[in-house]
Amino acid sequence: MKKIGFLSFGHWADDRGSQVRSASDVLLQSIDLAVAAEQMGVDGAYYRVHHYARQLASPFPLLAAVGARTTSIEIGTGVIDMRYENPLYMVEDAGSADLISGERLQLGISRGSPEQVIDGWKHFGYQPAEGESPSDMARRHTEVFLRMLDGEGFAQPNPRPMFPNPPGLLRLEPQSPGLKERIWWGAGSNATAIWAAQLGMNLQSSTLKDDETGEPFHIQQAKQIRAYREAWKEAGHARSPRVSVSRSIFALTNDQDRMYFGNGSKDQDQIGFIDQTRSVFGRGYADEPDRLIEQLRRDEAIAEADTLLLTVPNMLGVDYNVHVLESILTHVAPALGWR
Template sequence: MSTRKSIGFLSFGHWNPHPTSYTQTAADALLQSIDLAVAAEELGADGAYFRVHHFARQLGSPFPLLAAVGARTSRIEVGTGVIDMRYSEPHGFAEDAGAADLISGGRLQLGISRGSPEQVVDGWRHFGFRPAAGETDADMARRHTETALELLSGRQFAQPHPRPMFPNPPGLLRLEPYSEGLRRRIWWGAGSDATARWAARTGMNLMSSTLKDDESGEPFHIQQRKQIEAFREEWARHDHGFEPRVSVSRSIFALTNDLDRRYFLGSGERSDQFGMLDAHTRAVFGRSYADEPEALVEQLREDEAIAAADTLLLTVPNMLGVGYNAHVLEAILTEVAPALGWK
């Protein structure tokens, strides 16, 4: 039985001036990210997604990169996984997102969230943001998100100046450039069942990573499958006017040559890991997959969350270079996906 499964890569965009790294500088990380997206499109992959981390030797400013990838490609989805909305001013976010989406021809898929553990203490304060009275930083992120979603929907809210520099259309003004349809291509990176339901109520697609809050003690893929079910059940209670998408991320490596085996044989976690994400949150971290293609296919058949999702994002070791990462993607697309019936 064939199943439509959108398959893309997710790059953290690491760079490190170490002799073994193929990605020595921030410029390397950015330019190689563009090249990998081009290579992925040529291989037939469906998406090029990039992680966003501030104050780290990783990709930090998403929209110039997304616009550049959109200009160099023609078919592949271009996205993030995820932008930390604690750091994002909604109006500037909406303008930048609209411009990048128009450059790509409407291929942007923006994953956003309340963020992950940080490199610095309360880094969003350095960007000029503070939670309102009674808010947590997570509340602030959701407030920023709700405002950004209204702006992305094209809401007209600004009073025209009586003597404008340029003629205005009638009525209140919206932010420009406006990209119609982008509002339906926003994803929320949910770490719990509750935030997955909030994403459904708010009308965002669901993006679930390789970790989530441990809410039952069950294996990661089962908890994640239940999170997906909770999202879809909540979505069905609302009339958003479109069908949502659901993505999950995985570290999956098909060992097809000696270099693959040297890099990944015996590496990574072959079982879930449970631990404290911060002082208050116990989390479950999903396992990695690295094996010969035939064995990999059998292991992936058992992953209930992958089966439930329509989109699979493959995390890639970007500091091993564009050529090697293209090989990693090609092995999954040609050796694994067809055997699982993914079309």
């Protein structure tokens, strides 16, 4: 059994063929897709976060709205770029959204990916400390965020407050006590996966990672997951961790599917460079259900993960994306033992 969720990149564009013409469209359709996904038995609704782009940006209003419209589906991000975040304010936002949803948030956070502008976090008021890289700053923000989620008091109360205070140092409010166990780190390398395990975060492994061995992507990703789990065991955490991978997977069941995804253009890994680091981008999967099942059986990282996030073409609209998800749940997941 696997948990199966969708991951929306949240694009919008006023272009021919787009069913998502505005920021309003993408926000409202993101909520509608989560509602429909829950009704068909999908386990998670996850959203990408990008700044300076015609995509979903500030996640917490959307997460809270999805939480208010649904009752059981997990609601998450993949990922929030911690270079841009005030970790204390984020505790308040995340706690509020988690409580609205009935404690269903699964927050993916990370150092983030290259953005649309140069050093965009500077415009948000953040600057690496002396000797820090932007990645170091993201990890520092993360460590502060995790400490604040513990709910310990740290701020000296005003001796003449407007409202009565509880005794002792004050903490951030509202707190959602179980949220810390539902924080995930999006790791692009084996080293950051191990670091996430040491801090007690779950692991999100996406469709790209540092090319550390030259092996096929799914093999490198499976090794990353095993290294993460070993580090988790060595850290002595009491609970079992969760691990997700994301994939573009399309079951070709009608002519529309074949028109959109039947050209085989993404059926091989790709090599590229991100911030001067050689990276491997995992292949997509699109085929008739029987052949698709056989291909997916050979993906070692999917086999290692307990959660699979299906990237969806959100600009094709809610109805088509419901069809995409339903095709996987009906024609693929049962044969692979995911359902």
